């Protein structure tokens with residue numbers, strides 16, 4: 001069975017570092033199909049060249065977030081949802097390019113998180129807490145250990161669950177939306193599948209192993225670039241990949 005890993009990504013100085021790190025994780029996992037969706041009005045050369053060079057089987061898509069939903073550099077990170085139309089583009093791609101009875105599992109892996117290899121065998125994060133996880137009683141999910149917005153029906157992070165590919169086909173309306181609001185993407189998306197909590201399969205030894213880290217990369221600051229160009233000319237910042 002194939003693991004479809006869905007990764008939204010956007011241009012910033014740290015992008016290639018994030019993609020490199022994630023690709024090196026995925027290289028250790030058999031049967032990965034990596035769907036990388038750029039938040040961009042077109043495919044960029046950077047991502048195109050990057051994917052051409054990795055040995056991971058991949059599909060390259062793009063869709064731009066409309067400007068009213070796009071985060072500004074100075075916005076607090078929780079202000080707007082991110083990766084919404086990009087994940088939807090991947091879901092549509094799956095519906096159009098796999099068949100309803102194909103074996104597969106779908107996992108949303110942001111480009112900046114840190115993934116432990118066992119998670120890909122299990123397929124199966126936290127805000128101001130060391131960790132969050134589902135509550136498991138007698139082998140069934142019965143709720144969530146979460147602090148923020150505890151009333152969400154499925155209080156999981158994007159990196160905290162995976163879905164059978166067949167369900168993506170059986171529920172063609174299941175999608176994300178910029179109107180769901182930040183922090184509610186996962187829960188609202190999962191509501192489309194008409195699931196009850198006890199239908200979820202707790203993984204990672206009844207949700208007792210931490211296998212994903214919500215890492216965030218510090219933004220690079222480049223205040224001396226202008227001075228460098230004055231010193232060395234524009235050459236200092238051209239012909240670089």
Ligand code: UGA
Pocket residue numbers: 007008009010038039065070071077078080081082083086109110111112125157158159182183184185216
């Ligand atoms: C948290 C969750 O872990 C995300 O899965 C969720 O999308 C996000 O909140 C949300 O509320 O929308 P966080 O670390 O705060 O994530 O978000 P980022 O890592 O900044 O972005 C999530 C993904 O969207 C990344 O793969 C990133 O590359 C992508 N992204 C981010 C874009 O495609 N466009 C952007 O403008 C920003």
Ligand code: MN
Pocket residue numbers: 110112113214215216
């Ligand atoms: Mn992140």
